Amino acid sequence: KAGVTQTPRYLIKTRGQQVTLSCSPISGHRSVSWYQQTPGQGLQFLFEYFSETQRNKGNFPGRFSGRQFSNSRSEMNVSTLELGDSALYLCASSLVPGELFFGEGSRLTVL
Amino acid sequence: QKEVEQNSGPLSVPEGAIASLNCTYSDRGSQSFFWYRQYSGKSPELIMSIYSNGDKEDGRFTAQLNKASQYVSLLIRDSQPSDSATYLCAVNPWQAGTALIFGKGTTLSVSS
Numbered sequence: 371k372a373g374v375t376q377t378p379r380y381l382i383k384t385r386g387q388q389v390t391l392s393c394s395p396i397s398g399h400r401s402v403s404w405y406q407q408t409p410g411q412g413l414q415f416l417f418e419y420f421s422e423t424q425r426n427k428g429n430f431p432g433r434f435s436g437r438q439f440s441n442s443r444s445e446m447n448v449s450t451l452e453l454g455d456s457a458l459y460l461c462a463s464s465l466v467p468g469e470l471f472f473g474e475g476s477r478l479t480v481l
Numbered sequence: 482q483k484e485v486e487q488n489s490g491p492l493s494v495p496e497g498a499i500a501s502l503n504c505t506y507s508d509r510g511s512q513s514f515f516w517y518r519q520y521s522g523k524s525p526e527l528i529m530s531i532y533s534n535g536d537k538e539d540g541r542f543t544a545q546l547n548k549a550s551q552y553v554s555l556l557i558r559d560s561q562p563s564d565s566a567t568y569l570c571a572v573n574p575w576q577a578g579t580a581l582i583f584g585k586g587t588t589l590s591v592s593s
Contacts, residue, residue, distance in 0.1 A: 412585035472524035
C-alpha cells in the first residue's frame with residue numbers, strides 16, 4: 371500500500387512569491403491535515419480537510435490556504451511568501467482520529 | 482488557544498534505564514492523546530495512543546493519562562540507543578476531526 375506522497379520535496383522561492391504544495395493521501399483515507407515544522411516552533415497545525423471541506427484550522431494568517439479534491443488529494447498554497455515561511459511542510463492522512471500517517475514533507479526555503 | 486507543553490530536553494539516559502517523558506495540555510475537553518516519535522531527518526510516526534485515565538502498556542512503552550491534571554506521560558523501559566529520537570506529545574481537541582495539536586517535543590538520547 372503506497373504511503374502519503376508529497377510534491378515537490380524541495381523548493382526555493384523568493385519573498386513575495388507564492389507556492390503550491392501537493393499531497394496524495396493513502397488510498398481510502400479521506401482526511402488530510404497539514405503541518406508546518408520549524409526548529410523554533412515545532413510541529414504546528416495548519417488545517418484539516420475531509421471530503422473536500424475544511425474541518426479545522428490552526429492559527430495561521432490568511433496567506434496560508436488549502437483545498438481538497440474529490441479524490442482526497444490536497445493542496446496548500448502560501449501567498450506573498452515571507453522569510454519566516456521557510457519550513458518543512460508535512461501532510462498527513464488518517465482514517466482513525468489522531469492516527470496520522472505523514473508524508474516525507476516539502477522543504478520550502480524563502481530567500 | 483489549544484496548547485501542548487513538553488520539556489524540550491535533551492533527556493539523557495543510559496542504555497537499559499527507564500526514560501520518562503511528560504506533557505501537559507490546555508484544552509480540558511480533549512479526549513484522545515498520542516505519542517509520536519521522530520528520528521532526525523524523518524517524519525513523525527505514531528507509537529502510542531491513550532484515551533482513558535490510567536496506564537496503557539505496549540511492549541517497552543507505557544503511556545499514562547490523568548485528565549484531571551491534564552497530564553500525559555510516556556515511559557520507555559529498558560531504553561536502547563535506537564530509542565534516541567524526538568518524542569512528540571499530541572492531543573486531538575476537536576469535536577470532529579482527525580488532526581492533532583503537537584507539543585514541541587522532547588529529545589531523548591540513550592547512551593550505550
